[in-house]
Amino acid sequence: MNVVHHAADRCIRWAFGVDPAAWPWTWVVEAAFLLLAAAVLLAFVALFAGPVTWVERRVAGRIMSRIGPNRVGPQGSLQWLADGIKCFLKEDLIPDGADRPLFRLAPYLVFGGMFGAFVVLPFGAHLVAADLNVGLLYLLAVTSLVVVGLLMAGWSSRSKWALFGGVRSAAQLVSYEVPAAFALLAVALAAGTLSLQGIVGAQGGWPWDWFVFRNPFLFVAFFLYFTAAIAEGNRTPFDLPEAESELVAGYNVEYSGMRYLFFMFAEWANLWIMSAVATACFLGGWQVPGVPPDRIAAAEGWAFVGGEALSFAIFAAKASALVLLVIQLRWTLPRLRVDQLMITCWKYLVPLAFAVVLGALVLLALVPEGGLADSILRATLVIFGAAVALLYGRRIRQTYLADRDLYRRMEGKDAWYPPYRLP
Amino acid sequence: MTPAEIHDRLRARFGDDVVALHADLRDPAIELRPERLRDACRFLRDDDDLRFDFLRSVAGVDRRDAIEVVYHLLSYPRRHTVVLRTRLDRDRPSVPSVHDVWPTADWHERETFDLLGVDFAGHPRLRRLLLPEDWVGHPLRKDYERPAEYHGIPVGRDASPPVARGGGGDRPRPRPAMHEPKAEELAGFLRLNMGPHHPATHGVINFLLETDGEILRRAVPDVGYLHRGIEKLAESNAYLGTMPYTDRVDYLGAIFANHAWALAVERLLGIEVPPRGEYCRVIAAELNRIASHLIATGSLAMDLGAFTPFIHWIREREKINDIMERICGARLTYNYLRFGGVARDIDGETVDMIRRWLDHFDPIIDEFNRLIGENEIFVKRLARIAVISPEDAVAWGLVGPNLRASGVDWDLRRDQPYSVYPELEFDVVVGRGWRGQVGDAYDRFWCRMLEMRQSVRLLRQACEKLPPGDFWAKPKTVKPAANEVYACTESARGELGVFVISDGTDKPYRAKFRTGSFTAMSIIERLSPGLLLADLVALIGSLDVVAPEVDR
Numbered sequence: 018m019n020v021v022h023h024a025a026d027r028c029i030r031w032a033f034g035v036d037p038a039a040w041p042w043t044w045v046v047e048a049a050f051l052l053l054a055a056a057v058l059l060a061f062v063a064l065f066a067g068p069v070t071w072v073e074r075r076v077a078g079r080i081m082s083r084i085g086p087n088r089v090g091p092q093g094s095l096q097w098l099a100d101g102i103k104c105f106l107k108e109d110l111i112p113d114g115a116d117r118p119l120f121r122l123a124p125y126l127v128f129g130g131m132f133g134a135f136v137v138l139p140f141g142a143h144l145v146a147a148d149l150n151v152g153l154l155y156l157l158a159v160t161s162l163v164v165v166g167l168l169m170a171g172w173s174s175r176s177k178w179a180l181f182g183g184v185r186s187a188a189q190l191v192s193y194e195v196p197a198a199f200a201l202l203a204v205a206l207a208a209g210t211l212s213l214q215g216i217v218g219a220q221g222g223w224p225w226d227w228f229v230f231r232n233p234f235l236f237v238a239f240f241l242y243f244t245a246a247i248a249e250g251n252r253t254p255f256d257l258p259e260a261e262s263e264l265v266a267g268y269n270v271e272y273s274g275m276r277y278l279f280f281m282f283a284e285w286a287n288l289w290i291m292s293a294v295a296t297a298c299f300l301g302g303w304q305v306p307g308v309p310p311d312r313i314a315a316a317e318g319w320a321f322v323g324g325e326a327l328s329f330a331i332f333a334a335k336a337s338a339l340v341l342l343v344i345q346l347r348w349t350l351p352r353l354r355v356d357q358l359m360i361t362c363w364k365y366l367v368p369l370a371f372a373v374v375l376g377a378l379v380l381l382a383l384v385p386e387g388g389l390a391d392s393i394l395r396a397t398l399v400i401f402g403a404a405v406a407l408l409y410g411r412r413i414r415q416t417y418l419a420d421r422d423l424y425r426r427m428e429g430k431d432a433w434y435p436p437y438r439l440p
Numbered sequence: 441m442t443p444a445e446i447h448d449r450l451r452a453r454f455g456d457d458v459v460a461l462h463a464d465l466r467d468p469a470i471e472l473r474p475e476r477l478r479d480a481c482r483f484l485r486d487d488d489d490l491r492f493d494f495l496r497s498v499a500g501v502d503r504r505d506a507i508e509v510v511y512h513l514l515s516y517p518r519r520h521t522v523v524l525r526t527r528l529d530r531d532r533p534s535v536p537s538v539h540d541v542w543p544t545a546d547w548h549e550r551e552t553f554d555l556l557g558v559d560f561a562g563h564p565r566l567r568r569l570l571l572p573e574d575w576v577g578h579p580l581r582k583d584y585e586r587p588a589e590y591h592g593i594p595v596g597r598d599a600s601p602p603v604a605r606g607g608g609g610d611r612p613r614p615r616p617a618m619h620e621p622k623a624e625e626l627a628g629f630l631r632l633n634m635g636p637h638h639p640a641t642h643g644v645i646n647f648l649l650e651t652d653g654e655i656l657r658r659a660v661p662d663v664g665y666l667h668r669g670i671e672k673l674a675e676s677n678a679y680l681g682t683m684p685y686t687d688r689v690d691y692l693g694a695i696f697a698n699h700a701w702a703l704a705v706e707r708l709l710g711i712e713v714p715p716r717g718e719y720c721r722v723i724a725a726e727l728n729r730i731a732s733h734l735i736a737t738g739s740l741a742m743d744l745g746a747f748t749p750f751i752h753w754i755r756e757r758e759k760i761n762d763i764m765e766r767i768c769g770a771r772l773t774y775n776y777l778r779f780g781g782v783a784r785d786i787d788g789e790t791v792d793m794i795r796r797w798l799d800h801f802d803p804i805i806d807e808f809n810r811l812i813g814e815n816e817i818f819v820k821r822l823a824r825i826a827v828i829s830p831e832d833a834v835a836w837g838l839v840g841p842n843l844r845a846s847g848v849d850w851d852l853r854r855d856q857p858y859s860v861y862p863e864l865e866f867d868v869v870v871g872r873g874w875r876g877q878v879g880d881a882y883d884r885f886w887c888r889m890l891e892m893r894q895s896v897r898l899l900r901q902a903c904e905k906l907p908p909g910d911f912w913a914k915p916k917t918v919k920p921a922a923n924e925v926y927a928c929t930e931s932a933r934g935e936l937g938v939f940v941i942s943d944g945t946d947k948p949y950r951a952k953f954r955t956g957s958f959t960a961m962s963i964i965e966r967l968s969p970g971l972l973l974a975d976l977v978a979l980i981g982s983l984d985v986v987a988p989e990v991d992r
Binding site for chain 2: 178354
């Protein structure tokens with residue numbers, strides 16, 4: 018039972034006073050509610066992908082010790098709107114000799130593939146458009162549509178650089194699908210279901226209930242999935258399909274205006290998808306610490322709304338942290354070469370993924386849940402994970418302090434610009 | 441060996457084919473008959489006492505009654521130089537090509553053919569290099585007349601911009617610069633234009649690629665998009681009037697071309713520079729070297745996909761620009777040097793500013809290395825890529841950090857000292873295969889990183905030792921007597937040489953610039969087969985090719 022059906026049911030009861038299960042027109046109302054859900058999701062994608070471009074550019078600005086966009090709106094926070102409007106007004110160019118139908122179709126396929134994934138993403142305790150029982154499978158399948166779109170864009174542009182980008186992205190996405198799928202398979206084994214809501218439900222609110230800390234193999238699987246997802250999202254260090262210094266812009270080099278915007282839209286929407294899937298599968302999803310899910314489900318009225326909102330906030334916070342991590346990676350690392358990319362995938366990630374699945378299976382069979390061994394395992398992993406996070410934070414703080422001292426000597430002397438550093 | 445001794449050796453071997461030794465010149469030249477030139481070159485290269493392994497430059501000179509071709513040679517193992525020259529019939533100038541003696545002659549000869557119409561017999565592809573293939577005439581000939589228009593585009597000072605006409609069908613289309621290999625040769629390969637506007641080519645250069653998927657079969661540089669004819673301009677400008685043009689030879693290292701030009705003219709005039717002037721020159725040059733290496737290493741990182749390091753280096757370079765602005769009033773094209781000194785003094789406040797900046801910059805190098813220089817992906821992208829052996833590096837005329845990265849211990853600042861470099865302490869950085877092999881792309885990158893530290897050392901010493909006194913001993917007139925001179929400086933991209941011929945007037949009769957990027961560019965075709973597309977980008981970046989320096 019998800020929030021769409023629930024709302025449709027309540028609406029039928031309230032408006033028509035009939036039992037939805039027995040009423041012949043229930044499907045009409047449900048279809049209307051599903052359309053509404055699609056519109057809400059589209060709005061969410063737009064409202065995420067837009068502002069996150071601004072966030073990314075501001076973070077990049079800090080990393081690069083410059084300011085970033087700060088003119089449109091307070092602190093430049095409406096920059097994405099200006100960019101969007103600009104793209105709308107641009108001429109929609111189609112190169113001479115391009116395969117016009119394919120050229121026009123490609124951006125929609127890419128966007129459709131990305132948007133399709135939002136159907137199964139659980140945003141909160143009941144906030145999911147459709148809780149498919151083959152959720153993970155659907156997710157992997159529908160995002161594969163992106164490959165078709167990218168290849169189509171590269172081919173139909175009638176530009177050799179775009180073709181390079183398209184072929185690179187096809188090779189890359191198909192390859193990295195394998196470790197990603199196997200990492201998620203390990204999760205499905207632990208949860209015993211392919212439904213994303215089911216996977217979240219199998220975890221708990223506290224870190225030691227998360228899958229990432231359930232056993233060492235799932236811990237590895239988390240990083241496996243995250244790496245592969247970055248590669249599937251064409252982000253540095255795996256941004257070969259649009260390597261600007263090699264291929265100019267890769268598959269989208271000939272696109273302009275609105276069609277270009279759709280590619281960008283899909284790219285940043287994908288940022289959310291990968292973070293959301295990683296959160297749902299490994300980091301406990303929307304689970305509220307200390308509140309079992311059935312209490313939220315059983316709540317009525319405002320308590321129910323509050324519970325949903327709280328679960329969504331927790332989910333969004335976890336996913337946003339991952340989004341920021343991906344952004345930070347992008348502006349720190351150089352790019353791999355095409356053969357190194359394939360070697361990384363087929364020689365290291367794929368065998369590792371096999372090992373992870375087998376290891377997770379064995380450990381799940383050997384260590385019963387709730388036993389002493391299980392508790393020790395979880396505690397060790399939680400401490401380990403906390404230590405990693407702590408070190409990461411400390412490193413950033415140390416760099417900040419060191420640089421602050423360095424620049425303090427320079428302050429107050431004219432002709433020296435105020436330095437903008439990563440805090 | 442002195443030129444006279446070399447002349448004796450040549451005469452003993454070739455007899456009367458050695459015409460004369462012009463000992464009265466600043467750089468004595470040995471004149472040879474063109475027929476035996478190739479044999480003489482081979483002898484000079486192979487004889488154990490001579491070992492001239494480096495062809496510095498090939499310059500053509502129109503003497504009005506004849507065409508002269510001048511070869512500047514240097515021996516790394518024996519550390520001596522010689523100038524060869526040969527006189528050719530002006531109507532049918534022809535001389536044997538020496539491209540099989542020194543591969544670097546390939547491009548030098550093509551350039552000479554392009555600008556003076558000298559036929560190098562035996563050259564495999566004597567085509568125009570800098571000018572378009574269908575250009576009429578050879579501009580460095582003294583009787584050259586500029587064509588009125590080129591493909592309907594008016595040429596010249598008072599030409600009005602072309603008026604757009606409908607359709608454009610009435611105008612002959614320029615022939616594409618792409619050479620046309622036979623169709624069957626290309627079966628199964630993709631032909632690709634990388635440039636003239638491409639993010640990785642560092643300026644307007646075109647690479648004609650033939651690729652098999654991502655693997656390159658060949659990458660042929662097509663240069664000349666930034667050819668501004670600085671050598672031609674120098675002939676019609678006074679000596680000092682050419683100084684601003686030398687800024688534009690290499691806009692990332694303007695001081696070095698300034699310096700080479702000043703050294704050449706000072707040697708023609710026979711004047712000395714006061715010590716303070718020399719120190720000012722060294723300070724400006726080393727600041728400029730750091731600025732240039734910042735761009736080189738930063739843009740290499742950017743070519744490999746890491747954008748942040750480049751911006752960090754731009755931030756540091758901005759401060760060098762501030763300092764340079766205080767020193768000479770300009771931030772990019774400095775025009776700072778004068779014959780006999782420098783244009784403006786470096787005051788105490790500026791020295792203080794430099795010191796403060798050095799204190800700040802030293803640790804920043806470490807930060808940069810933590811960020812990118814020691815990054816595993818970065819190292820993997822560069823190590824063992826496009827390896828240049830020391831023999832190849834010398835034969836193809838690589839200079840500067842590119843040469844030293846290949847393991848050749850040679851630095852003009854130490855080995856052919858000029859200015860006050862002998863009074864300062866610094867180490868010459870030589871490639872050691874830090875992360876892979878000697879002469880790979882990472883060595884070229886790391887050499888530049890270490891050279892920046894040496895420049896910091898030099899700057900600290902120069903700021904310490906800056907002597908009081910005059911900074912400019914201004915000569916009354918700049919009108920050198922007829923002579924010839926070759927002067928060179930160690931620029932950020934290696935030997936930047938100027939070959940000047942004076943004829944007693946206030947304008948140079950001929951000026952030839954020999955630059956590091958020119959030869960670095962010419963080796964790319966040899967290194968490219970088998971590289972990946974992304975490696976080519978790393979190769980161009982690691983060679984630190986600057987387009988205007990190639991084309992001049």
